[in-house]
Amino acid sequence: MPLIALGLNHLTAPVTLREQVAFDADTANTALHELSLEPGVEEALILSTCNRTELYVSVQTGAEEVPQAWLSRHHRLTSAKLGEFLYRHDEDAAVRHMFRVATGLDSMVLGEPQILGQVKDAYQQARVAQTLRAPLDRLLQHTFAVAKRVRTDTRIGAHTVSVAFTAVRLAEQVFADLRQACVLLIGAGDTIELAARHLADKQVRRLIVANRTLENAQELASSHGGYAIALHDLPQHLAEADIVISSTASRTPVVTRAMVEKAITTRRRKPMFMVDIAVPRDIEASVGELDDVFLYGIDDLKQVIDDNRRSREAAAREADAIIDLQVERYMAWRRALTLKNPALDMRQHAEAYRDEVLAKAQAMLTRGKSADEALAFLANTLTNKLLHHPSARLREAALNGDMELLHAADRLYGRGDDEQETRDG
Incomplete structure (x- = not known):
C-alpha cells in the first residue's frame, strides 16, 4: 500500500496559486471525505497552512495518480496548471518529508514551532473524519515523537522567529518608534495572538x-491593553491604523481597495503600512498599487526570514540526522505489516494438524479401538506431521552445508540453551 505526500508550498508555488488550493477548517472535513472515497484511496490527511497545502495518502498499488487528479478536480484547476508547481514524495521520502515539515525544517521560518500545532490539528481533523487507519495514524504519532526529540536534542528552536515576529520587525523598520503607532490586527488566531504579544512588548501607542x-x-485585545471591534466595523476604524497586520481564514478579502482608498483620504495621505500573512489573501492585491500604502504579503517576508535562517543551519543538520534514523524505524514497522508472521503461520498449521489427527483418534475410539491405541496413534501421527517438513529441510541443509540454516534451527529450538543448562546443572 504505497504512501504518498503530495503538495505545494512557499518554495514551489506563488501565493496566487497557494490561495486557490488552500483548505479552511470548514472545507477540509468535506474534502477529506471526498478524497477518502476516491478509487484506491485507503487513508488520507490534509495539511493546509498559509505556506503549504499537502495531501498525505495511502493508496492501493496502481492508484498512485489518484490524489493529484482529485486535487486538480476539487479546485477546478487543470493538471497542467497545477502539476508544474507540485512535489510528490513516495514511501520513505514521504515519511521524511512529514518529519521535516512537523519539525519546522521545511518552513519559511526555519525551526518555527507553529507548524507542529497545525500538523496536530490536521491529525485531529482526519481522526474525526475517520480517514486514518493504523499505518498513517502510527506515522502521525511517530511524527510528534520525532518533533519533540528534535526540539529537545538540538538548538533548532533557539532564537527562532515566527512569521508574526517577522511582520512586527518589518513594521519596526518602517516606523522607527512603534510607541507612536496605532496598530490594527485583523483575526484572532495563533499568528495574530503572537503578533499582539510582540507589539505589546514594543509598547505600541494603540x-x-x-x-x-x-x-x-x-x-x-483585553490581554494586551487594546480594544476590540467586529469585522463589519472595519471600514469605520481602518483610517485610525498606521500599521495593519491581517491573518484570517476568510476565503475572500476582508480589506478591499475601496476601503483603503477611503481610509487614506481620511488620513490626508498619511502613509499606511500593511502586512497580509493570510492565504488566501485578506487584503486585495490591488491595494499595493495605491500611493501612500506599503503592502507586504507572506512571500515578501522571505528576505527578513533568510537572515535568521543562517544562524540555525547547523542545528538543522543535526535534526536531519535524527530524522533519517527515525524514517528507517517507521519504515521497518510499516514493512512488517506486509510480511507474513512465521510464528502465527506455524501455530495455525500446528493447530490444523492437531484437529485433523484428533478427529481420527476420536473416530478410532468410536469404532471400538482401545484408548491406548488411539493415544499412541495421536502422539505418533502428530509428531510425524509436525516434524516432517522441518526435518526434510534440515537434512537438505546438512547435505548442502547450509550452516546458517542449521545454526538458526539450533537457536530456534533452543538446543544450545538446553546444552548450556545441562552443563550448568
Missing part, C-alpha cells in the same frame, strides 16, 4: 483587534 467573532477579539 492596539485594535478586529475579528468576525467579537468575543474572540475582546479576549485577545
Whole structure:
C-alpha cells in the first residue's frame, strides 16, 4: 500500500496559486471525505497552512495518480496548471518529508514551532473524519515523537522567529518608534495572538483587534491593553491604523481597495503600512498599487526570514540526522505489516494438524479401538506431521552445508540453551 505526500508550498508555488488550493477548517472535513472515497484511496490527511497545502495518502498499488487528479478536480484547476508547481514524495521520502515539515525544517521560518500545532490539528481533523487507519495514524504519532526529540536534542528552536515576529520587525523598520503607532490586527488566531504579544512588548501607542467573532477579539485585545471591534466595523476604524497586520481564514478579502482608498483620504495621505500573512489573501492585491500604502504579503517576508535562517543551519543538520534514523524505524514497522508472521503461520498449521489427527483418534475410539491405541496413534501421527517438513529441510541443509540454516534451527529450538543448562546443572 504505497504512501504518498503530495503538495505545494512557499518554495514551489506563488501565493496566487497557494490561495486557490488552500483548505479552511470548514472545507477540509468535506474534502477529506471526498478524497477518502476516491478509487484506491485507503487513508488520507490534509495539511493546509498559509505556506503549504499537502495531501498525505495511502493508496492501493496502481492508484498512485489518484490524489493529484482529485486535487486538480476539487479546485477546478487543470493538471497542467497545477502539476508544474507540485512535489510528490513516495514511501520513505514521504515519511521524511512529514518529519521535516512537523519539525519546522521545511518552513519559511526555519525551526518555527507553529507548524507542529497545525500538523496536530490536521491529525485531529482526519481522526474525526475517520480517514486514518493504523499505518498513517502510527506515522502521525511517530511524527510528534520525532518533533519533540528534535526540539529537545538540538538548538533548532533557539532564537527562532515566527512569521508574526517577522511582520512586527518589518513594521519596526518602517516606523522607527512603534510607541507612536496605532496598530490594527485583523483575526484572532495563533499568528495574530503572537503578533499582539510582540507589539505589546514594543509598547505600541494603540492596539485594535478586529475579528468576525467579537468575543474572540475582546479576549485577545483585553490581554494586551487594546480594544476590540467586529469585522463589519472595519471600514469605520481602518483610517485610525498606521500599521495593519491581517491573518484570517476568510476565503475572500476582508480589506478591499475601496476601503483603503477611503481610509487614506481620511488620513490626508498619511502613509499606511500593511502586512497580509493570510492565504488566501485578506487584503486585495490591488491595494499595493495605491500611493501612500506599503503592502507586504507572506512571500515578501522571505528576505527578513533568510537572515535568521543562517544562524540555525547547523542545528538543522543535526535534526536531519535524527530524522533519517527515525524514517528507517517507521519504515521497518510499516514493512512488517506486509510480511507474513512465521510464528502465527506455524501455530495455525500446528493447530490444523492437531484437529485433523484428533478427529481420527476420536473416530478410532468410536469404532471400538482401545484408548491406548488411539493415544499412541495421536502422539505418533502428530509428531510425524509436525516434524516432517522441518526435518526434510534440515537434512537438505546438512547435505548442502547450509550452516546458517542449521545454526538458526539450533537457536530456534533452543538446543544450545538446553546444552548450556545441562552443563550448568
